[in-house]
Amino acid sequence: MSSAPPPPSGPQGSPASQALPKSLEPLESLAPRLPSPLSEAADEHFSRHGVRLLLKRDDLIHPDLVGNKWRKLVPNLRAAARAGEHTLLTFGGAYSNHLRATAAAGRLLGLSTIGVVRGEELAGRPLNDSLARCAADGMRLHFVTRADYRRRNDPEWTAALRERFGPFHLIPEGGSNAEAVRGAAELGRELRGAADVVAVACGTGGTLAGLAAGLADGQRAIGFAALRGGFLAGEVERLQQAAFGGRRGAWTVEDRFHCGGFARTTDALESFARGFAARHGLPGLDRVYVAKTLYGLAALAGEGAFPRGTAVAAVVTG
Numbered sequence: 001m002s003s004a005p006p007p008p009s010g011p012q013g014s015p016a017s018q019a020l021p022k023s024l025e026p027l028e029s030l031a032p033r034l035p036s037p038l039s040e041a042a043d044e045h046f047s048r049h050g051v052r053l054l055l056k057r058d059d060l061i062h063p064d065l066v067g068n069k070w071r072k073l074v075p076n077l078r079a080a081a082r083a084g085e086h087t088l089l090t091f092g093g094a095y096s097n098h099l100r101a102t103a104a105a106g107r108l109l110g111l112s113t114i115g116v117v118r119g120e121e122l123a124g125r126p127l128n129d130s131l132a133r134c135a136a137d138g139m140r141l142h143f144v145t146r147a148d149y150r151r152r153n154d155p156e157w158t159a160a161l162r163e164r165f166g167p168f169h170l171i172p173e174g175g176s177n178a179e180a181v182r183g184a185a186e187l188g189r190e191l192r193g194a195a196d197v198v199a200v201a202c203g204t205g206g207t208l209a210g211l212a213a214g215l216a217d218g219q220r221a222i223g224f225a226a227l228r229g230g231f232l233a234g235e236v237e238r239l240q241q242a243a244f245g246g247r248r249g250a251w252t253v254e255d256r257f258h259c260g261g262f263a264r265t266t267d268a269l270e271s272f273a274r275g276f277a278a279r280h281g282l283p284g285l286d287r288v289y290v291a292k293t294l295y296g297l298a299a300l301a302g303e304g305a306f307p308r309g310t311a312v313a314a315v316v317t318g
């Protein structure tokens with residue numbers, strides 16, 4: 001084992017250590033729009049079933065640290081600062097919004113970032129737009145084979161990454177860990193009293209795990225899986241266990257609306273998304289996550305899943 005140099009931190013226990021760590025002062029100047037706006041969206045797909053639709057605009061929190069990525073990343077940035085770590089290392093696929101948000105955080109806060117990217121074959125090729133933005137923000141990209149990527153939670157493998165890159169603050173894939181889940185609980189608290197049902201898109205399930213925990217009694221959350229695989233409910237349980245010591249809030253998972261899997265689409269989804277974006281002035285409506293959630297939610301309303309008079313808030317996570 002190599003020993004890491006001691007972190008450059010101030011004197012412990014002094015009054016100054018109560019203040020915001022120096023490396024996070026810029027975080028306060030990023031001026032996030034919080035609580036994020038909540039707006040009514042009159043829409044035939046819902047109103048004809050007697051359901052009110054609201055949009056929780058987390059996509060407006062910050063232009064670079066968008067949506068649920070703000071809520072999950074900021075607590076991790078604070079944890080890194082408390083630990084005196086100036087380098088963040090995290091994991092993602094070639095189109096990961098989480099990698100982009102982490103890279104942007106690095107640029108904005110003056111931290112080094114390393115992105116471990118799934119797919120060694122990408123190493124020699126021109127970067128796609130998403131990875132090019134990561135690189136432009138100063139992220140060091142490290143491409144690994146799919147077999148290695150599967151070991152991303154294996155301490156032996158991450159120890160090898162420390163040998164290679166030196167000390168870093170590790171943030172798991174999608175940014176979902178206990179800190180992130182506790183950060184996402186604030187989304188639920190912002191929605192108390194505002195809706196009966198809250199719908200959110202799920203990748204890793206970290207946002208749903210926190211959201212459900214933050215809601216009031218009598219409110220419930222539905223997570224719409226954007227990936228296929230049926231693993232989501234187990235992950236949400238695990239994340240709530242890690243963050244809160246047990247299951248919290250009322251939540252369920254919908255596995256029927258991934259439309260073929262991550263970043264896949266169907267004609268029906270695309271035409272719904274185009275119509276919704278036009279009706280509600282959302283030209284950049286995210287297809288990978290948010291459109292599937294709205295599409296699934298409209299389908300549930302059509303199936304009579306919500307009693308007339310139900311208010312449903314859909315989280316625009318990005």
Ligand SMILES: *Cc1c(COP(=O)(O)O)cnc(C)c1O
Nearest residue numbers: 202203204205206207289317318
């Ligand atoms: C990352 C992301 C999600 C998935 O969030 P999880 O916490 O991983 O479930 C949902 N929507 C958008 C827009 C995202 O970028």
